[in-house]
Amino acid sequence: MGRIAVVGAGMAAMAVAARLATGGHEVVVHERAETYGGAVGRYTRDGFAFDTGPGLLVLPAVYRDLFVKTGREPLEECVGLAQVDPAGRHLFADGTGVSLPNASRSGVIGALDAAFGPGGGERWSDVLVRAREVWEGVRRPLLEEPAGDPGPLARDPYPGRRRGLRRRPPYLAEVAADELGGDPRAAALLEWYALAYGLDPRTAPAAAAVLPYLEQSFGLWYVRGGMRALADALHARCRARKVEFRFGSEVAGVEVRGGEVQGLRFTDGSTAAADVVAASVPLPYLPQETLPAATGDPLTGARDEPGRCTVHVALRGSRPAGTAHRTVVHAADRGAALDWVFGRGRAEVPAADALTVGVLRPDDPAGRPDDGHEAVTVTATVPRHATAGARHGAGRDWSADRFADAFAERMLQVAERAVPGLRERELWREVRTPLDVERETGAAGGSVPVPSLPGAGGALLRPPNRTALKGLYFLGGWAHPGGGLPHAGMSAAIVADLVAGGPGGSR
Structure with a gap:
């Protein structure tokens, strides 16, 4: 039995702690904050409750595997899981709206044919068929095994159509333009999946088409009581396996002797x-000499990735029957919207037609004081908070006077297309910017790590989980296989198996 120190108490950290403790190790989790869950938090006020991190779950099989491997009670006995249907409603600038059924290929084809005209659904389906080839080809080396030779994954495996003498694989935006019949609504839909994960579709590899494929093939799920209930269940599983948690325990570095880990030192x-x-903390919190080689920024494994601005809104009045759980309001000027997030010169609040927002309206009594009120969360992908370490002027200053309030007002203006009368119904709002995320989680600039993807010359791959120092491992969003709740669970499975002497991965 070994003594294992886990740094951070986010989802990846608790997942690896539960797995290792089940294997008989003595596990202590050190967390600088006063609670667990990392980005999977909960904001409560006046009987309202809101998820402060991800509001929906893809690939729940990752957490089913975790709970099966660490105890007698399966996941569904610990949390209430429900598929959301429709998976989402999309509103476009020309007034078109389409609701996409959850995990139904034929249903999605029919919905897109009805909204975009005959052939719209089949063209979309053809793109996802090609994305399935990507998934089947890279699933294990990209997500379920330790990082290996990055060479094969540096090449984009998307089998798209080739035109002319193109010498490089297409970007996702080019797939949207070339393979979806020239319909700007269909293009906006495909590009949104990249934007929602913090990727610029104009530079993201075509393999990013795997993101909508995963959602539409495996379904989209809500945890009753909010996503925080999943963190609560995982924390309870850790405690049942005798994991010790030490909150307010801020790590200053790793103790090393003779090329081997000896322990931790604290502030x-x-x-x-x-x-x-x-x-599992962002890598800058550990000494530079302990870090593995990585693509992108060697300190963080990040590439100035954007963050999220979130507005939680308490509303008077009940949630109308049949309301979609998630609605996306697409920007009319997609180029300007992407420029504002990924370009420079972000001093001004973007115009309403240059902003895409997501609106979450869960039908969950746990989120509202009674049925005469509604809790709504509005989100947008935004530039990270500008810090001294940000390269090339990336990010913007979210502490600037009244900027966050002005941006939140613009977000709600756009969101009213999905929630008519939103601002008349408003009781109060809570605004959370990348600066707030940085303060609460320690993520530099409040960036949200993107998932690993093949292609782009390996630029979207993360540092490996195993390091040159014996006994030191990385996991979570800033390490292989990147950001996202499923990826957190996958990285924990890889690291737990490596520690146990295995090849890595969930077996």
């Missing part, structure tokens, strides 16, 4: 011995 000057350190 208060104390130390703790450990045979293994599994770190």
Whole structure:
């Protein structure tokens, strides 16, 4: 039995702690904040409750596997899971609206044919068929196994149509333009999946088409009581496996002797011995000499990835029957919208036609004081908070006077297309910017890590989980296989198996 120190108490950290403790190890989790869950938080006020992180779950099989491997009670006995149907409603600038059924290929084809005209659904389906080839080809090396030779994954495996003498694989935006019949609504739909994950579709590899494929093939799920209930269940599983949590325990570095991990040192000057350190915090919190080689920024494995601005709105009046759980309001000027997020010169609040927002309206009594009120969350992908370490002027200053309030007002203006009369119904709002995320989670600039993807010359791959130091492992969004709730669980499975002497991965 070994002494294992886990740095951070987010979802990946708790997942690896539960797996390792089940294997008989002595596991202590060190978290700088005063609670667990990382980005999977909950904001409550006046009987309203809102998820502060992801509001929906893709690939719940990852957490089913985790709960099966760490205890007797399966996931569904610990949390209430429900498929959302429709998976989402999309509103476009020309007034078109379309609701996409959850995990139904034929249903999606029919819905898009009705909204975009005959052939619209089949063209969309053809793109996802090609995305399935990507998934089947890269699933194991990209997500379920330790990072290996990055060479094969540096090439984009998307089998798209080739035109003329193109010498490079297409970007996702080119797939949207070339393979969806020239319909700007269909293009906006495909591009949105990249934008929602913090990727610029104009530079994201065509393999990013795997993102809508995963959602539409495996379904989209809501955790009753909010996504925080999943973090609560995982924390309870850790406690049942005798994992010790030490909150307010801020790590200053790793103790190393003879090329091997000896333990941790903390900002208060104390130390703790450990045979293994599994770190899920953003990598800058560890000494540079301990970091593995990585594409992108060697300190963080990040490439100035954007963050999220979230507005939680408490509304008077009940949620209308038949309301979609998630609605996306697409920008009329997609180019300007992407320029504002990924370009420079972001001093001004973008115009309403240059902003895409997501609107979450869960039908969950746990989120409202009574049926005469409604809790709504509006989100947008935005530039990260500008920090001294941001390269090339990336990001913007979210602490600038009244900018966050003005941007939130613009978000709600756009969201009223999905929630008519939203601002007349408003009781109060809570605005959370990338600066708030940075303060609460320690993520530099409040960036949200994107998932690993093949292609782009390997630029979207993450640092490996195993490091050059014996006993030091990385996991979570800033390490292989990247950001997202499923990826957190996958990275934990890889690291737990590596620590146990296996090849890595869930077996």
